[in-house]
Ligand SMILES: Nc1ncnc2c1ncn2[C@@H]1O[C@H](COP(=O)(O)OP(=O)(O)OP(=O)(O)O)[C@@H](O)[C@H]1O
């Protein structure tokens with residue numbers, strides 16, 4: 323078929339004349355982030371610039387030693403062995419391959435023509451190398467409209483290839499990032515669903531009126547964004563309740579941020595809660611505080627009874643005004659958070675003693691949830707125990723176990739000073755240590771078996787067995803103290819801070835006593851700081 327003379331036979335412009343078009347193409351390549359669109363643009367424009375009938379970009383799959391190309395935008399990619407043909411030689415050996423007449427050149431591989439129904443008369447192929455000099459494919463133009471490709475064309479195609487390789491790698495990276503992001507997003511949706519299920523009010527087990535009342539309150543305050551105060555002994559489920567409040571509320575999709583006020587040194591209170599602006603101290607980066615991080619979700623202020631007077635005042639202000647100011651910042655930042663506070667202290671007593679601000683107490687005490695010590699809900703012990711035993715067996719990969727009648731009786735009468743957490747730990751221990759499928763009385767830890775919960779001293783009490791010599795008071799007191807400490811540590815899984823709190827003494831005081839009774843096991847960090855001081 324005769325072609326229009328002007329398009330086919332006009333001589334191609336010189337390299338210099340083509341420069342503006344080349345620069346324009348480079349700009350467009352750099353702006354295109356979609357890989358198929360980029361390859362299409364590259365093929366179309368280089369066909370024009372090199373006065374060719376067709377251009378192809380081949381991407382190298384090193385693992386399979388294959389080249390992949392698309393004939394047109396949206397078409398299925400075709401793949402072939404990279405060890406054959408001119409594009410393969412360019413991609414695998416980095417050569418510039420200029421075949422002036424395919425009929426007389428052994429380097430030409432006709433397989434691709436056969437697949438595509440095209441007839442190649444002459445071709446020019448160059449490697450596509452990235453920044454690091456690694457070859458990622460080949461760039462090929464076919465059938466110069468007149469004559470064959472010359473040295474100027476080689477220079478131009480190599481220059482275009484260098485630009486194209488960078489743009490292709492960027493587009494590949496962007497598409498990988500997008501795929502990665504999509505995967506993370508869908509994973510996140512899945513995890514959120516799981517977390518919500520895990521912390522829904524249904525996760526609070528127990529049918530006793532005390533527990534049911536708590537579940538009821540959580541349901542009732544679901545849509546009202548009031549602050550909540552949770553009080554109760556250690557291990558009674560305060561954090562569990564706080565999460566249930568968050569995950570049933572309309573804030574469930576926003577963050578739940580927990581902050582342990584007891585672990586917060588005075589010097590960090592403000593920056594942790596309200597954030598900090600860059601440059602306040604050397605090496606400090608701009609960082610949002612917990613109030614901002616939790617917005618528009620829930621901020622869980624755990625152990626609120628341990629806040630210093632200064633920190634109490636600062637928190638009260640935020641609760642009243644709902645704005646925070648970062649350390650070193652000028653402008654107030656509005657925050658939309660529900661605050662759920664918890665403590666195992668009797669806050670009313672702390673208010674009376676003057677160690678907790680009355681106004682903060684009343685501000686938090688709008689909705690109050692009091693968690694129940696396990697000994698006060700004995701009817702719920704069996705269901706909790708079986709739940710934890712089954713879960714521990716499952717999580718620790720042990721065969722399922724059940725509680726024998728005698729073991730269960732012991733569990734029911736034991737007073738559980740460490741509450742649900744202690745029960746949970748006991749069941750974890752049984753999941754690992756009880757040898758049979760049915761837990762026997764003898765498998766229980768010593769305290770539970772003896773039902774002594776750290777209140778009955780091992781030494782006989784004066785006057786309980788007439789005729790026996792009464793023990794001397796100091797030894798009896800020591801024995802009692804030692805037993806109480808051991809039990810408190812067992813109940814808190816060895817956590818010295820919690821144990822000290824349960825015993826009503828300071829951690830330092832507990833450590834002294836542990837040393838006196840030869841029970842002290844330094845933790846690694848503690849030893850180092852002791853050596854340093
Ligand atoms: N009613 C309950 N149903 C199911 N699990 C519970 C219940 N109460 C507590 N737990 C579990 O007991 C453990 C201790 O609960 P949690 O950490 O919420 O206690 P806490 O009151 O915050 O204790 P602490 O004052 O020592 O921080 C958790 O594993 C929690 O899931």
Ligand SMILES: [Mg+2]
Nearest residue numbers: 557560561624
């Ligand atoms: Mg807690």
